[in-house]
Amino acid sequence: MAKIKVGLLGSLNEHKFKKMASDRNDWLLKGDDILINLNSEVNQYANYLEPKNIDVIVRRILSENSDYITLVLKSEHGEPLPMFRAGQYVAATIMLDGKYYTRPFVLTSNPALSKDGEWRITLSKNKDDLAIDYFFSKILIGEKITMSAPFGDFYYNPIRDEKRVLFLTNSNGIIQAYAMAQAIANNVDNYYLTILYCEKREINLLFKDEFKDLTSICDKIKIKYFLSMEEEANNEFIGIDQIKDELNDTKASIFISGDESLLKYLDKELEKINLPKKYIRYNNYLPAINAYKVNKYRLTLYINDEKKELTCYNNKTIMQSIEESGIYIPSKCRVGSCGFCRSELVAGEVKVVNDKRNGVDKKYNYIHPCATYPMSDVEIVVR
Numbered sequence: 001m002a003k004i005k006v007g008l009l010g011s012l013n014e015h016k017f018k019k020m021a022s023d024r025n026d027w028l029l030k031g032d033d034i035l036i037n038l039n040s041e042v043n044q045y046a047n048y049l050e051p052k053n054i055d056v057i058v059r060r061i062l063s064e065n066s067d068y069i070t071l072v073l074k075s076e077h078g079e080p081l082p083m084f085r086a087g088q089y090v091a092a093t094i095m096l097d098g099k100y101y102t103r104p105f106v107l108t109s110n111p112a113l114s115k116d117g118e119w120r121i122t123l124s125k126n127k128d129d130l131a132i133d134y135f136f137s138k139i140l141i142g143e144k145i146t147m148s149a150p151f152g153d154f155y156y157n158p159i160r161d162e163k164r165v166l167f168l169t170n171s172n173g174i175i176q177a178y179a180m181a182q183a184i185a186n187n188v189d190n191y192y193l194t195i196l197y198c199e200k201r202e203i204n205l206l207f208k209d210e211f212k213d214l215t216s217i218c219d220k221i222k223i224k225y226f227l228s229m230e231e232e233a234n235n236e237f238i239g240i241d242q243i244k245d246e247l248n249d250t251k252a253s254i255f256i257s258g259d260e261s262l263l264k265y266l267d268k269e270l271e272k273i274n275l276p277k278k279y280i281r282y283n284n285y286l287p288a289i290n291a292y293k294v295n296k297y298r299l300t301l302y303i304n305d306e307k308k309e310l311t312c313y314n315n316k317t318i319m320q321s322i323e324e325s326g327i328y329i330p331s332k333c334r335v336g337s338c339g340f341c342r343s344e345l346v347a348g349e350v351k352v353v354n355d356k357r358n359g360v361d362k363k364y365n366y367i368h369p370c371a372t373y374p375m376s377d378v379e380i381v382v383r
């Protein structure tokens with residue numbers, strides 16, 4: 001094995017490092033016995049920024065078009081809600097027929113309104129998802145919903161991103177683009193945003209009037225529509241030529257949010273211009289899995305010192321099977337990126353999709369059940 005030379009400075013650092021544990025114990029012993037005030041101003045502010053759960057009340061339900069609604073949510077007594085970065089999500093948890101369901105939703109309000117205790121979320125119709133269907137068609141004004149703090153890293157960051165952003169989108173992805181445009185128009189963020197928005201028909205466009213207003217009051221925001229099924233409109237799909245035209249040899253960060261087919265297609269298109277990866281940001285999504293034959297397996301779950309036996313299927317994530325059995329395990333993003341549902345796989349074969357685990361978790365067999373499909377009987381421990 002090669003010998004590594006450690007210089008004087010290095011050996012001093014090494015000595016300091018080795019002494020850290022004993023130094024810490026000395027400091028603890030020297031400290032006074034007064035308990036730390038957990039309700040200090042700093043703690044109160046930290047709880048406001050990063051609360052575990054927040055209860056909000058549905059105050060209005062706005063119909064955006066036949067497939068989308070916006071829920072206007074207010075804090076219970078008008079108190080401020082945590083600030084968020086435009087593009088972030090909150091996870092809403094509800095109980096239906098005695099089972100807990102958690103779903104993430106993009107915040108679509110002007111972030112500055114959080115101070116007045118208001119958030120808005122926009123969601124699309126989905127009859128196949130019991131929880132989304134509840135939020136879309138059954139929720140009532142005055143109803144209370146439990147929310148997580150805002151989370152997610154798909155937002156503009158002036159340190160990481162260029163002063164100009166090209167946002168390529170279709171389908172639900174426009175919700176994030178709208179949130180980002182609002183933050184610019186309301187002086188919460190400061191950069192130039194050009195949105196290329198692809199839809200089938202004009203009637204499917206979301207926030208068309210709102211974008212008209214935003215672009216008329218703020219020259220930092222531009223939007224171009226690509227309507228693939230309208231005869232007289234620009235019916236091209238967003239491709240590398242449109243992207244090159246927009247970039248026009250200038251530097252820009254490219255944000256991409258939309259359905260799986262758009263993301264895969266643009267990934268290939270962008271390879272043609274060899275743009276360094278740091279300029280391209282994808283919103284996370286859960287890739288569809290093709291299970292030609294549905295197989296049923298046994299799922300053994302260790303949670304809160306209890307052992308549960310459930311059924312799971314190769315065409316459903318492990319999280320879906322747990323949720324359908326009525327057992328609650330923590331979740332937020334449900335696409336494998338936040339790590340909130342991290343669990344240990346102790347036995348069985350699985351297929352991980354959208355693998356965002358760190359190297360240590362991979363090595364020691366930790367999985368994110370929200371982005372993992374069983375391929376045999378499996379045993380997991382929820383940590």
Ligand code: FES
Nearest residue numbers: 332334339341370
């Ligand atoms: S809920 Fe985010 S990784 Fe599973």
